[in-house]
Amino acid sequence: MPRRKKLYEGKAKIIYQGPEPGTIVQYFKDDATAFNNKKKASIVGKGVINNLISEYLMNKISKIGVKTHFLRRLNIREQLVKKVEIIPVEVVVRNIAAGSISKRFAIEEGTKLPRSMVEYYYKDDNLGDPLISEEHITGFGWANINEIEEILNTSLIINDFLKDLFMGVGLKLIDFKIEFGRLYLGNKAEIILADEFSPDNCRLWDSKTNEKMDKDRFRRDLGNVASAYQEVANRLGIDLKKTHSYD
Ligand code: UDP
Numbered sequence: 001m002p003r004r005k006k007l008y009e010g011k012a013k014i015i016y017q018g019p020e021p022g023t024i025v026q027y028f029k030d031d032a033t034a035f036n037n038k039k040k041a042s043i044v045g046k047g048v049i050n051n052l053i054s055e056y057l058m059n060k061i062s063k064i065g066v067k068t069h070f071l072r073r074l075n076i077r078e079q080l081v082k083k084v085e086i087i088p089v090e091v092v093v094r095n096i097a098a099g100s101i102s103k104r105f106a107i108e109e110g111t112k113l114p115r116s117m118v119e120y121y122y123k124d125d126n127l128g129d130p131l132i133s134e135e136h137i138t139g140f141g142w143a144n145i146n147e148i149e150e151i152l153n154t155s156l157i158i159n160d161f162l163k164d165l166f167m168g169v170g171l172k173l174i175d176f177k178i179e180f181g182r183l184y185l186g187n188k189a190e191i192i193l194a195d196e197f198s199p200d201n202c203r204l205w206d207s208k209t210n211e212k213m214d215k216d217r218f219r220r221d222l223g224n225v226a227s228a229y230q231e232v233a234n235r236l237g238i239d240l241k242k243t244h245s246y247d
Contacts (some may be wrong), residue, residue: 079180084181176202
């Protein structure tokens with residue numbers, strides 16, 4: 001098969017033109033970055049694990065009626081997804097305080113939040129992904145009021161579902177970041193879940209020991225990054241030896 005045309009290279013993924021119109025290929029790299037690109041490393045095997053975890057979770061999420069861009073996994077590092085117009089808003093849902101919310105409001109990490117909280121960040125590396133409000137999103141036209149309401153509701157549904165799913169395998173879903181895109185059907189746009197869902201963009205703590213099983217192992221130099229990701233996959237029942245290619 002001829003090599004596909006590269007459309008974009010991000011920090012953890014490369015996007016290639018898909019084999020059919022309206023599709024793209026997400027290639028999961030082993031590269032890890034943190035602190036707005038200031039910290040970089042390669043974590044051997046991370047891309048393969050994240051490709052499988054994201055496939056698994058996107059399939060689960062679509063079963064509860066949330067539309068996602070995921071079509072199918074192509075091989076160990078690539079998946080075919082629907083091409084969407086990405087909304088430049090990172091949606092963060094939090095159940096337990098950690099990371100930036102702990103710093104911003106001086107809340108000890110691990111403190112249960114009074115309720116699940118949703119935050120929005122403007123997706124712009126040059127600006128360092130600033131925290132924004134709905135007012136900015138609608139005012140600057142990044143999404144309209146109906147779209148943001150759907151994004152909010154869908155994010156909370158995903159959170160409720162995944163919190164339980166992870167709890168079932170002994171993991172606490174502390175927080176996560178997701179992205180949405182528009183899929184145009186004629187002149188109507190549908191909001192669908194895009195990007196990925198993996199330990200690169202969520203926090204997962206072991207239910208009993210509170211051990212971190214996510215990208216904080218890399219951010220905070222805790223070591224054993226790949227083996228923690230592997231453990232998440234194992235607990236979800238994902239067979240990491242799956243190398244079947246549909247190509
Ligand atoms: N997150 C992400 N990409 C970003 C920023 C955050 O995937 O550019 C995820 C992060 O992994 C965590 C959640 O969003 O699960 C909340 O991150 P936070 O705001 O606490 O920022 P951090 O402390 O990670 O810088």
